[in-house]
Amino acid sequence: MNSQSSNMGVRSCCKRIMQNTTVPGAFSYLSPPDLVDKVAACKGAQNQVDSEEYKRLLHGFLQKVNALLNHGFGYVLIHLNDPFLLSFFDEKINQLLDHLIADNSYFHDNFHSKYYDKEHVLFWVRQRRRDRENISTLHLHTKVSWNGSLRDAKQGQVKQHIERASAQPQADTAEDMESDYKEQIIFIEGKVVETKDGVFQESIDIEAKGLSAEEQKHHLDWLFKMEKGGKLPGYITAFAKLDEGGSYYIGLEEEKQEITKTTGKGQVKTGKFICKGVRLSDTEKEALRTGIQNKARDEMMWLSREPLENPVSVIFHPVQNQRGGAVRNLYVIEVKVKHLEGLAFWTKEGPQAFKVPESATSDPQPEPMPMAIDEWIRGNGGSPKRLKVQKPTF
Known part of the structure; x- marks a missing residue:
């Protein structure tokens, strides 16, 4: 034409x-x-x-x-x-x-x-030739990490992880085993958080959040509220894509410094974090741990080539006072995510897609397309035989 x-x-x-x-x-x-x-x-x-x-x-x-x-x-x-x-x-x-x-x-x-x-x-x-098994997706419901923040995953990033997950497993190298080492972090109430190598800062594999008094009453609701809350499911999907995984810390507030301007005083973020901690009883600790893991298991979708054991760990770091003693019931919570040979989605439905309705009307509305996950994996370069939906065990 x-x-x-x-x-x-x-x-x-x-x-x-x-x-x-x-x-x-x-x-x-x-x-x-x-x-x-x-x-x-x-x-x-x-x-x-x-x-x-x-x-x-x-x-x-x-x-x-x-x-x-x-x-x-x-x-x-x-x-x-x-x-x-x-x-x-x-x-x-x-x-x-x-x-x-x-x-x-x-x-x-x-x-x-x-x-x-x-x-x-x-x-x-425009009309183009395509494989019938390929499904165009409106939203992938999976994120990538970008210097301490989240970004929507793009086509190439998703395809890369599907292809890698479908490849034959390889033996761990000495470098892989050594990469599990993490530097020790020192948490002292009211002080700037430090590590053995210097100041603690957000990066591609570290995210830190504070909790207000109101948010502390509803820890799980706040953490899993993707729009305005802690956005934990998004960070889980993002960290799972990193070769060494990542950690989400709760109970750290970003430090701000007062600055004087010609028009008056203001504040600026320093990139450092102050340890505030989260107060939890032993019962509350266990309820929060199981709550996070249950939501990760039941409200997310995991595609993997291997059974998943403890992909998300919850660690409660005791907070010290300035004399070096432990502060009773005060913790920094770390949600630690392992690298995943596959993809994690922050909804249990996985990718979202739409189709043209079969019966045309003068005002048609797109219809949700039930995702055939095997076809979607195959259409994006993976093998459904090696990559399948898994339920994590804890």
């Missing part, structure tokens, strides 16, 4: 969508009526980026693109009657689409956009 006939087909499809005519593999997408007013009122302010309206708009759009990728081709026509809104949306989706798994190729190889007029932009997923 030449470019002229292709453009005619696109414009014809545009007209049919705008006229609310059913088009197989097409979605007409209007922004919420009140969204434009809210964006216009706070133009230039940060809260427009984090608004719930924007999040719904972006997530709904990504569901539709994901469904069309699994369908093979299709169109999304978006009506955004504010140029500022349109330019921001265009920029934002380019970041998010990079996380879609699409036949092991970058999204821009299969995805195109074009302004139809001042108020409409047409996005289309």
Whole structure:
């Protein structure tokens, strides 16, 4: 098909969508009526980026693109009657689409956009040859570690770990066995945390969090709340990808220093951590340990080539007073994660995908796709015979 006939087909499809005519593999997408007013009122302010309206708009759009990728081709026509809104949306989706798994190729190889007029932009997923077993994924529900913070995993990172997990096991080398050594950390109440080699700091395999008095009443809820809490499941999936695993410390607060500015006083983070600790009775310690491990076992999905024994350990480090004695019932909690020959997902459902509904309507909505995990593993370069869903034992 030449470019002229292709453009005619696109414009014809545009007209049919705008006229609310059913088009197989097409979605007409209007922004919420009140969204434009809210964006216009706070133009230039940060809260427009984090608004719930924007999040719904972006997530709904990504569901539709994901469904069309699994369908093979299709169109999304978006009506955004504010140029500022349109330019921001265009920029934002380019970041998010990079996380879609699409036949092991970058999204821009299969995805195109074009302004139809001042108020409409047409996005289309072109048809391409692909393996039927390959499943495009909206969200992987697994994270990677990035210098003390989390990032959504990308296609290449996931494929790398599936391929490695499917390979034949190799004997441990002397270097591998020596890598289990961890430097001793010294926890003194109210003091900057130190190690034998210097100051303790966050890194790719270390994350530290404090707990407020209110959060301490609900340890498990806070730790496993992915949006605003401790995000422990995300760090578990991230550390499991590291060759030496990683540790998540609870009870350390980031140090802040007062600085004087011309406009007044302020604070700046130093990158160091103060030991505050978490107060726990023996009963509370055991309940927290089993609670974390039970949630890791029952609310996450683990893909591995070997049975999993104690992939997540919970260690309670006693906190010392400044004279070197132990402070009663005060601990720094370490959640230690081993390297996993495979992948961990922070939901028990694993990857999330959508498909085009079989019965077309004038306002179709993408349908969740039940993930056939064996097909998903195979489509991403692994072997289901060697890589399977496991239930950790503790």
